[in-house]
Amino acid sequence: MSARNTDTKEEILRIGKQLIQFYGYNAFSYADISRELNIKNAAVHYHFRGKEDLLMALVQNYIDNYQLLAQQLKAAPLKAVGKLDKFIERYTLLCETDSICIIGSIASDYNTLPDSVKEKVTELINLVMSLVEQTLAEGKRKGELVFTETPKTQALLIMTNLAAGVQLARISGKKDYEAIRKAIIRQVKS
Amino acid sequence: MSARNTDTKEEILRIGKQLIQFYGYNAFSYADISRELNIKNAAVHYHFRGKEDLLMALVQNYIDNYQLLAQQLKAAPLKAVGKLDKFIERYTLLCETDSICIIGSIASDYNTLPDSVKEKVTELINLVMSLVEQTLAEGKRKGELVFTETPKTQALLIMTNLAAGVQLARISGKKDYEAIRKAIIRQVKS
DNA sequence: ATAATAACTTACTAATAGGTAAGTTTTCCT
DNA sequence: AGGAAAACTTACCTATTAGTAAGTTATTAT
Secondary structure, eight states: OOSSOTTHHHHHHHHHHHHHHHTOGGGOOHHHHHHHHTOOHHHHHHHSSSHHHHHHHHHHHHHHHHHHHHHHHHHSOOOHHHHHHHHHHHHHHHHHTTOOOHHHHHHHHGGGSOHHHHHHHHHHHHHHHHHHHHHHHHHHHTTSOOOSSOHHHHHHHHHHHHHHHHHHHHHHOHHHHHHHHHHHHHHHOO | OOSSOTTHHHHHHHHHHHHHHHTOGGGOOHHHHHHHHTOOHHHHHHHSSSHHHHHHHHHHHHHHHHHHHHHHHHHSOOOHHHHHHHHHHHHHHHHHTTOOOHHHHHHHHGGGSOHHHHHHHHHHHHHHHHHHHHHHHHHHHTTSOOOSSOHHHHHHHHHHHHHHHHHHHHHHOHHHHHHHHHHHHHHHOO
């Protein structure tokens, strides 16, 4: 309750995030959100004019979040493998709640989305990709990581392993995800 | 078969396949199918009682198709890389129509599906995974392929690269997919 | 030729979707 | 204390969804 509750907006984003990662964008409704928060449907529309706006805000939220992670990793006294681990950990957490990453979720519904969202998603992907790529490049330069592909390509391989890894885990179990996770590290370490 | 049209059922499956790979399971309706085929909504229900039954048939269709591919590859006078290429080619084709693989599409909507479908999808994944795994194992045994992971893990890596590769291509373009495709081959060749 | 049946169409449901306009309550600011 | 503005609720609306029952037309088998 904002004038009743100060953070309904953030709560909506929180639930929205959960729903899109668990069910997918086209499989949840404003009713799902309002039910969960014990508010009315129109209250959700008050904070986010339409579903498109909610998704937009959600993607922006992820952008902010990954920008923060990028900063933290830059400042952190961690080796490249440690930084990579920090990144991978996010996917491991998703996996534990049978959720998938928002990029994969949105990619699957991509052809049903308005252009505005598509552009924001491109922004998110570019950010995430360059974060991984730079971590890999830096690690290689410092001799902490070893791989033969370009950092960009290696980043693509890792990202796709993770994104589809959490998707696969839903169906064939978490062991497969764990095998993937360990293999990713092995491929750039050694 | 059909009084008016002999292959309406197969046409429905064809369109259904396209729709699920382009829009996703929760984003298409029987109306989309009937519009495309110039038949009425109820005609689709005549052939497939409900959307669940259609999806079920669709997944079974893929199972049949991959079983056929498995047989063809077994009989084909191809080296392991060639067999792998045949497999990868399917994803490359998907990519060209901005479509994604059915496994990734279903994985994204997985938590909205009935148990019956979930089981069939597991069957499909097991089939596809073992096809790749066996191709890799055989290639390694014959000295045609070189990789350090177990065939099972290497198959997981390749499958996730491809599944998420076509998803990513929707957003960030086909060049990224091509980079992934080439890297997959490099990783097991030489 | 006809009866059975397969393949439909017509004409409906009931439920849910996303969304809006107008009114009400709460909080904030002066 | 008294607005103004923010944060809602109430009460709708229209479109679409999956789905069904009953009737119609075409095909097939006898």
